[in-house]
Amino acid sequence: MKHYTRAVAGLALLASGVAAGTPALADGEVNIYSYRQPFLIQPLLDAFTKETGIKTNVVFSDKGLGERIAAEGENSPADVMLTVDIGRLDGAKQLGITAPISSDVVSANIPAEFRDPEGNWIGLTSRARIIYASKERVEQDTITYEELADPKWRGRICTRSGQHDYTLGLIASMIAHHGEEKAEEWLAAVRDNLARKPTGNDRAQVKSIFAGECDISIGNTYYMGAMETNEKEPEQKDWAASVKILFPNSDDRGSHVNLSGVVMAKNAPNRDNAVKLIEFLTSHDAQAIYAETNFEYPVTPGVTVSERVASWGTLKPDTLPLADVANYRKAASEMVDRVGFDEGPAS
Structure with a gap:
């Protein structure tokens, strides 16, 4: 309970624009900073929690999340950042806030053209x-x-x-x-x-x-x-x-296609859970949810687009x-x- 309280406190401080002073150290949860609106990602997070038992804590903002992670430094509670556009994905890398994502599952699921060559960002939808x-x-x-x-x-x-x-x-x-x-x-x-x-x-x-x-x-x-x-x-x-x-x-x-994608935070306190989340988001099941609810194109081969998207x-x-x-x-x-x-x- 102590760990959970610390994570939520860090997230609450960030949401109010104050840098978190204590990292979120907790088993069984993952902290997400998201440029993507909550209603777009909630079905995916619900499915992830159902499959893994790992709780998700989300802070949403339409600007400045990468800079906040940089300002928080080692005390940042962020495990992953979800964002849209290659500019923001590459921008996170340039800010020095990312950690390379090393996962055979991710490499197998996501084609190379949708991944940073050094693993600092992963595309999730196009x-x-x-x-x-x-x-x-x-x-x-x-x-x-x-x-x-x-x-x-x-x-x-x-x-x-x-x-x-x-x-x-x-x-x-x-x-x-x-x-x-x-x-x-x-x-x-x-x-x-x-x-x-x-x-x-x-x-x-x-x-x-x-x-x-x-x-x-x-x-x-x-x-x-x-x-x-x-x-x-x-x-x-x-x-x-x-x-x-x-x-x-x-x-x-x-x-021309662009991406929504994910980075793992350099100082992620729940690193193992962050990798599990990223692997899940690249899975066939998660990509199918993306395709159906967000009118986007899956990047995992073999996942079909929704009927509505196909009609275009x-x-x-x-x-x-x-x-x-x-x-x-x-x-x-x-x-x-x-x-x-x-x-x-x-x-």
Whole structure:
């Protein structure tokens, strides 16, 4: 009981923005810092506890968790951090807060392109950066990222900020494939094709298509599922019904994919339980839960996507290692500023 109280106390201190002064030393539990919203991961954690008997303690925040772990140092109660986007996964590695994950189970479950070569992060699910296209105003059913620079799309593209993690990942992949010079020419041309300054999130872009403000937008696949099943805001079902998904570059290298993933904290007090959790999250059963509840793509081979996700079409993922994409994120961010992407088409 003493150990349990110490763990919860550390988590409570973190949640209030105060660094924990005592590590969580307890058998039978694992402490999770999560960028992923609790309702997205709770079914997985419930299944993990049912299978192992290990209790999960979760702190959620949409920013700053990696920096908090760094600030807490050896006293951090964090065992693992769950996050989205290769930028945050690689960022945790660069902060020096990760420990290599050594597990034959994980290596067998997760293909190499979805793992850090040094084991500092593990991908758990993938999501494709695709094109939402108006069913009424866009006849074509295929597209490439390169085609977004075609003048025929002038004034017809909506997207979120170029500095958002998801956009930076796509731009970084273009740099990896084409080199900086050609990627910058492409980005400037896409900027000139925008209908307005980048603003809002991925769902807001689909709303703009529904409203006739643009004809195509760039977004992540799972937002389609989130809109199609949104009972609290049923108008989003209408937004979703107005668009179709185009998977870019399906006839050549494949569509850019990004990850949700996990890192093990450098000073994890419950290291063995952390490894057990990570192994579970890469298992067939856990990946099936991810696929069904979060509208994401499993990264463990042999796990099928949900019927809803399958209905959107076939994803051919780009096999470019995400570690390579991460190497170009800084260059991508600088490029966004250099071409004035977030200033819109008049810049």
